[in-house]
Amino acid sequence: MASNYAQAVRKGTLSAGRLLRELGVKEQIEQSGGAINIFAAISALDVPLLFRPLDGLLGAFLNFPTRGILVTTQRPLSIQRFTAAHELGHCMLDHKPSLDDENILRRMVVNEQPTQDLQEVEADGFATAFLLPKWLIANHMKRHGITIPHLRRPNVIYQLSLRLGVSYEAFCWTLVRYRMIEGKQARELLLTPRRAVKEALLEGHRPTNYRGDVWLLTERDAGSRIDGSRNDLFILKLTEHSNGGYLWNIDELRDSGFAVVRDEVAEVETESIGDPGVRRVTAQPPQDYRGRLVLDEVRPWDSDQVLTRLELDFDFTGPEEEGLSRIERRERLMLEAV
Ligand SMILES: [Zn+2]
Incomplete structure (x- = not known):
């Protein structure tokens, strides 16, 4: 155990960096983009992880009779991920069992009175460095x-x-x-x-509630993984070369079951005529959508000639529900299928 605050942060940070390297996370992310999959990391380490409605707790680390992690089902995916990373920190640093409440979020605030519990400081340092490394x-x-x-x-x-x-x-x-x-x-x-x-992003479109997130996706997200949750909406903001007759084929979106709630073209204001416009499409994924969406910018009369293709790997099945993590369920299903 570290003997002061700075040492504890450093110990957690170093341990997280080591694990990220061991798991080859950087190489994976460079290929697929997106966030660090903490649940996949826990599964790869064979640490049992269960989601449960937890009374007054965000998560827990247990080490008897065997080590294991519990995470609440009652919070959004981002908090579930942070909690899981904190508990994995306890596990990797051979800590005593820990029951963790909202304090793990409050301790994020810089310059607040730091906790004297160095085991918690180590786990916090681990969680931040694991989910948000500088690179x-x-x-x-x-x-x-x-x-x-x-x-x-x-x-x-x-x-x-x-x-x-x-x-x-x-x-x-x-x-x-x-x-x-x-x-x-x-x-x-x-x-x-x-x-x-x-x-501001939805520009007048009113969803039934504002709990879900609103993703603003552009060509810069091409080939990337988008890990969202069930109530999320997204806006595609894409350059459209209508001057050359090319339009984004939004029917591909509708055919995949997405509800297009808004679709408009904004002209780019420049001196010259015939500049590309900006297509802005607001859409809602079908319930529990997970899959690859492919959108093409084509001339409507010649859909084989693709000017630009946008591919996105969507997963709108978060947050995690009671039981095993989604990744572990999928892995088990795949094993059964072999
Ligand atoms: Zn803790």
């Missing part, structure tokens, strides 16, 4: 053309946090920890209600 944030920023000054905008923070699979709050405070923004900036970002960010 992963850098990868996503590069892919989306985001630089440090952009990190002042709530919408940028929100879209990045979705792709990283962490809560808006956790992401803000991690950026402070990494000295990419200041504490004051984080507090300002947290003043913007998430609902306001979603409303």
Whole structure:
């Protein structure tokens, strides 16, 4: 066990970095994009993981009679992921059993009175370094053309946090920890209600509730994994070369069962005539959708000539439900099928 706060953070961080390397996570993410799959990591390590409605707790680490992890079913996927990473930290660092409540989220806040429980500090350090290593944030920023000054905008923070699979709050405070923004900036970002960010994105479309997330997807997300949840909506914002007769084939979306709730073309304001426009399509995935969506930009009279193809691996089956994680269920089904 570490003997002071800084040492405890460092110990957790080093352990997470080691595990990410052992599991080859960086190489996987460079191919498929998206967030770090904490549940796949736990499954790969053969640590039993169960989801349960937990009374007043977010998660627990048990080591008797054997080690195992419990995570609540009553919170969104981002919190389930963070809790699972914290409990995996306890497991990897050979900690004593731990029952974890909302304090694991409160402790994210930088410059608050730190806890004296160094076992918890180690597990927190592990969770942050495992889910949000610096290289992963850098990868996503590069892919989306985001630089440090952009990190002042709530919408940028929100879209990045979705792709990283962490809560808006956790992401803000991690950026402070990494000295990419200041504490004051984080507090300002947290003043913007998430609902306001979603409303601005939806431009007048009113979903039944604002619990789900709103993904703004562009060509920069091509080939990427999008791990969402059941109530999520998404907006495709795509350059459309209608001047050359090319249109995005939105029927491909409808054929896959998506409800298109809005579809419009915005002209790009420039001096010259015939510049591409921007197609903006708001859609709702079918219930429990998981699969690859392929959209083509084609001339309607010649659909074989594809100008641009957008492929996205969608998974809108979150959050995790009672029992085993989704990845473990799928792995077991595959084994049974062999
Ligand atoms: Zn803990």
